[in-house]
Amino acid sequence: MIEVRLAGAGDLPEMHRIWWATGSSPGKHNPWFAHVLRTGRMVVAVEGEQVVGFAGHRMVWQTNVISDCFVDPACQGVGIGTAMLTFLLPPGEEVMTLASDDPKAHSLYRRWGMRPVVDCPYLQATGRGDGMTHENDTYPIPSADLPHLQGDLGCQFVRAQDSLAAITEHSIESSLLTPGDDPIAVFQAFLGRAGTVELQMGESHPAFGSFECMETFRDTLMATPDAQIPDPRRITYNGDLLAVGY
Numbered sequence: 001m002i003e004v005r006l007a008g009a010g011d012l013p014e015m016h017r018i019w020w021a022t023g024s025s026p027g028k029h030n031p032w033f034a035h036v037l038r039t040g041r042m043v044v045a046v047e048g049e050q051v052v053g054f055a056g057h058r059m060v061w062q063t064n065v066i067s068d069c070f071v072d073p074a075c076q077g078v079g080i081g082t083a084m085l086t087f088l089l090p091p092g093e094e095v096m097t098l099a100s101d102d103p104k105a106h107s108l109y110r111r112w113g114m115r116p117v118v119d120c121p122y123l124q125a126t127g128r129g130d131g132m133t134h135e136n137d138t139y140p141i142p143s144a145d146l147p148h149l150q151g152d153l154g155c156q157f158v159r160a161q162d163s164l165a166a167i168t169e170h171s172i173e174s175s176l177l178t179p180g181d182d183p184i185a186v187f188q189a190f191l192g193r194a195g196t197v198e199l200q201m202g203e204s205h206p207a208f209g210s211f212e213c214m215e216t217f218r219d220t221l222m223a224t225p226d227a228q229i230p231d232p233r234r235i236t237y238n239g240d241l242l243a244v245g246y
């Protein structure tokens with residue numbers, strides 16, 4: 001018998017075990033899960049005492065976002081993902097997520113009316129070394145998310161032309177391209193600052209394909225028809241949808 005309940009900090013080790021078992025960054029701590037516990041709702045599916053799945057939900061501005069959904073590989077395909085989303089999602093509301101390429105994920109999200117909007121590959125990218133960026137004090141996302149970028153990930157906020165990015169040594173965690181800026185010059189600047197990094201970029205982003213990169217895997221942004229989604233021509237996000245509406 002599967003039960004779904006709200007998760008707490010004590011569930012983080014089991015959530016990581018399942019996340020790693022599905023092939024995601026084995027052994028790597030993911031501070032995002034604690035961030036969802038702080039800023040949204042995380043549920044676990046439990047069979048007896050055993051955690052067999054977890055899923056996260058956050059409101060980003062007015063939009064329901066499924067932020068995570070993972071089921072122990074030994075227990076997939078028997079309705080656990082469906083049970084967790086049934087717990088989390090109010091019926092009839094707009095919702096979006098970044099879906100993996102698992103066909104079960106696409107079936108699951110379609111059941112809630114989400115359809116593919118744009119493919120968002122993860123890229124390992126290298127710039128040409130033009131790091132013409134400036135420090136920026138702020139980054140325009142909900143204030144509840146700032147401690148995640150700054151405290152958990154140690155991001156710096158930088159500006160190139162009028163565009164902004166939240167950057168670590170290893171990744172462009174998110175960026176906001178300002179209309180009118182030269183997208184290719186902006187991304188060469190961000191990448192030049194950070195060296196070889198990972199970022200996730202919608203295929204419709206104007207800088208997509210403009211730098212040397214290797215695709216590691218890809219998500220698909222899926223949303224219900226009237227959901228307010230982040231503009232994939234302006235925004236990059238490393239697995240997290242932080243800036244809906246920009």
Ligand SMILES: CC(C)(COP(=O)(O)OP(=O)(O)OC[C@H]1O[C@@H](n2cnc3c(N)ncnc32)[C@H](O)[C@@H]1OP(=O)(O)O)[C@@H](O)C(=O)NCCC(=O)NCCS
Nearest residue numbers: 070071076077078079080081082099100102104105107108
């Ligand atoms: C994606 C995932 C969360 C779905 O959870 P789940 O418990 O396995 O899924 P469910 O059993 O609730 O089934 C979900 C849908 O997939 C369908 N499905 C089940 N087995 C399937 C299979 N082998 N191939 C294709 N679809 C399948 C189900 O019929 C259901 O669709 P329906 O509602 O139209 O009937 C889970 O499989 C998983 O953790 N996958 C690996 C990690 C991952 O990619 N997570 C998604 C991150 S966005």
